[in-house]
Amino acid sequence: MDAGSNNDFFERVYLIAEQIPQGRVTSYGAIAKYLGSARGARMVGWAMSQCSSWKRFVPAHRVVNRKGVLTGKRHFGGGEIMRELLLSEGVKVEDDQIINFDQVFWDPAVELD
DNA sequence: CCGATGACTTGAA
DNA sequence: CTTCAAGCCATCG
Numbered sequence: 640m641d642a643g644s645n646n647d648f649f650e651r652v653y654l655i656a657e658q659i660p661q662g663r664v665t666s667y668g669a670i671a672k673y674l675g676s677a678r679g680a681r682m683v684g685w686a687m688s689q690c691s692s693w694k695r696f697v698p699a700h701r702v703v704n705r706k707g708v709l710t711g712k713r714h715f716g717g718g719e720i721m722r723e724l725l726l727s728e729g730v731k732v733e734d735d736q737i738i739n740f741d742q743v744f745w746d747p748a749v750e751l752d
Numbered sequence: 753c754c755g756a757t758g759a760c761t762t763g764a765a
Numbered sequence: 766c767t768t769c770a771a772g773c774c775a776t777c778g
Contacts, residue, residue, distance in 0.1 A: 648775080667760055671774095677761085678773040684759035685775070704760060711759030 648674075652686040653693050655747050659701045662729040663745035664737060666705045673747040688714055700724040707740030 655670050667680040667687075676682065683702075688711070690697035700721045704710045712721040712735055722732045731738040 671760080676774070679775085680760035680773080681758060682760095682774050682776095685757095687759055690759095699759080702759075705762095709759090714759060 648682065649686045649689065649693065652683050653690065653695065653697050655751070656687070656690070656697045656699065656702060657695065658747070658751065659698055659745055661698075661701075663743050664701045664703055664707070664725070664730060664740065665745045665747065666703060666707075668705055669746050669748065670702070673751070684711065687711060701728075701730075701745075703737060703740075707737035707744075709735040709737075 651674050652670060655665075655673065659665055667683040668677060671677055671679040671683045674683075687697070687699045687702055690699045699711065700709075700715065702711070709721050709725075709732065712719070715721040715724075722735065725732050725737070730743050737743065
């Protein structure tokens with residue numbers, strides 16, 4: 640692979656994702672905004688879809704949409720893997736939606752700033 | 753180069 | 766309150 644150019648965007652997303660504390664979650668828009676592209680929420684999600692291609696493990700299960708819904712659970716096998724992962728970390732999830740989303744929300748623009 | 757797709761977001765009807 | 770539409774950036778065919 641090319642040594643260091645095209646992974647720039649991915650690297651930032653993965654870098655933040657890896658910094659998400661256990662038991663906390665964040666939204667794509669929050670990460671995108673922190674990257675300077677608040678409108679690039681899709682790119683964050685798209686990067687997450689390729690997280691398996693990243694050299695390191697990325698807690699993508701801690702990244703959900705703005706509503707706190709596990710929109711990407713299907714990328715974890717289409718089962719309840721994502722839900723179980725969050726539950727094992729202390730995140731309450733019901734019907735693929737985080738209950739105390741506001742409580743477990745982790746904003747990189749605040750925590751990392 | 754153009755068109756379509758996507759783990760999103762926001763606003764309006 | 767629910768549903769639809771447009772905007773957004775990047776990758777793929």
